[in-house]
Amino acid sequence: MIRVITPETKCSRMKYVNTDSLNGIPGRCLEEKSVFSFRCHSDLSCYNRCCRNLNLFLYPYDILVLKNSLGISSDQFLDRYVDVVLREGNFFPEVLLKMRENETRDCIFLSESGCTVYTYRPHTCRLFPVEQGFVSDSDTQKTRFIHFFRPPDFCLGSREERTFTPLEWVQNQGAEEHTKMILLWAQTKQLFQNNPWGNEGPMGPKGKMGFMAAYNLDRFREFVFGSSFLKRYRVRPPVIQSILSDETELMKFGLSWIRLYLWGIQTIDISIR
Numbered sequence: 001m002i003r004v005i006t007p008e009t010k011c012s013r014m015k016y017v018n019t020d021s022l023n024g025i026p027g028r029c030l031e032e033k034s035v036f037s038f039r040c041h042s043d044l045s046c047y048n049r050c051c052r053n054l055n056l057f058l059y060p061y062d063i064l065v066l067k068n069s070l071g072i073s074s075d076q077f078l079d080r081y082v083d084v085v086l087r088e089g090n091f092f093p094e095v096l097l098k099m100r101e102n103e104t105r106d107c108i109f110l111s112e113s114g115c116t117v118y119t120y121r122p123h124t125c126r127l128f129p130v131e132q133g134f135v136s137d138s139d140t141q142k143t144r145f146i147h148f149f150r151p152p153d154f155c156l157g158s159r160e161e162r163t164f165t166p167l168e169w170v171q172n173q174g175a176e177e178h179t180k181m182i183l184l185w186a187q188t189k190q191l192f193q194n195n196p197w198g199n200e201g202p203m204g205p206k207g208k209m210g211f212m213a214a215y216n217l218d219r220f221r222e223f224v225f226g227s228s229f230l231k232r233y234r235v236r237p238p239v240i241q242s243i244l245s246d247e248t249e250l251m252k253f254g255l256s257w258i259r260l261y262l263w264g265i266q267t268i269d270i271s272i273r
Contacts, residue, residue: 027131027150030166036149038129038169039160046156048114050128053105056097058082060214060255061181062122063095064247069120074216081108084211091202092192093211097122123178129155130169132179134186145179181251185214188255196262210262213254217247220254233257234271 030036041047058066067077078084083096099105109117115125124131129151134144147166151158164172170179197207213220223229224243235253242249259265266272 027148030130030147030149032167033165034147034149035163035165036130036158036169037160037163038149038151038157039162040157042114044156046154048110049154050152051107051110051115051125052099054097054099054107056107056122056124058095058097058122059178059182059185060251061178061185061248063215064217064251065120065178066117066122068247069117074218078216086202090192091195091197092189093202093207095215123175123182126173126175126178127169129158130166132182134190145183177248181248184252184255188214188258191259191263206262210258213258213261217250217254221250224250224253232273233260234273236269239269 028034028036063074063077063082066081067074070077072080078095081098083098084093085096086093098108100108100110107115109115109121115121129149131148131150133146133148145166149158170176197204200206212223221243230240239249239253243253253269256267256270260267260270260272
């Protein structure tokens with residue numbers, strides 16, 4: 001199901017900012033050696049409250065990890081656990097985790113004892129209450145990670161004594177691989193600041209192909225190996241072997257293909273024959 005939401009909708013998602021607009025971002029901006037205090041545990045009265053009434057955006061790697069942890073296909077995960085939304089003024093659909101239709105709108109994976117997929121939880125949940133973004137330096141044209149410490153008002157974990165730097169927090173939460181993959185996705189997603197679809201829009205044939213390559217790896221694998229794909233595109237043999245056996249490599253390849261398919265950006269791994 002596709003639904004349109006307005007830019008004002010509350011959400012947890014990656015931010016793109018430039019160096020001139022950092023002061024306008026909610027929360028405390030954390031530099032590389034900044035220190036913050038946080039510890040979440042079941043003795044806090046607010047425990048699990050952050051898992052309710054969310055608009056939680058999922059990144060492609062989140063879906064890969066979650067669908068494998070549940071032992072289901074990408075199709076099944078997308079059908080059961082997400083809403084696909086198209087924000088006004090955006091040129092690529094985004095994916096939100098479903099909430100239960102109860103009074104408190106609990107996360108679909110929340111139980112009385114806590115998160116049922118905690119080991120495989122999405123990137124946003126891993127880093128909470130830290131949010132990641134990308135800061136673009138207009139002078140050097142370089143992009144780097146930036147972090148914001150942004151616990152909600154009800155959160156008591158920020159009153160705990162344990163301290164972290166942003167890097168220590170990423171490592172503590174086992175988010176290193178998520179962060180690498182989300183950086184690759186963000187670099188692709190940033191290209192969608194301009195409309196690549198023409199008159200057909202993001203829900204046309206090209207849009208559906210792009211969405212498949214990003215979010216539906218099982219279908220994308222079938223497309224690569226079950227169609228004329230390898231006759232139309234030049235792919236290095238080592239890459240073919242890696243994407244046959246490794247879904248993370250398949251996702252990286254899918255993002256490269258999106259950039260080639262929509263913008264003509266070729267790499268040493270994939271080009272047009």
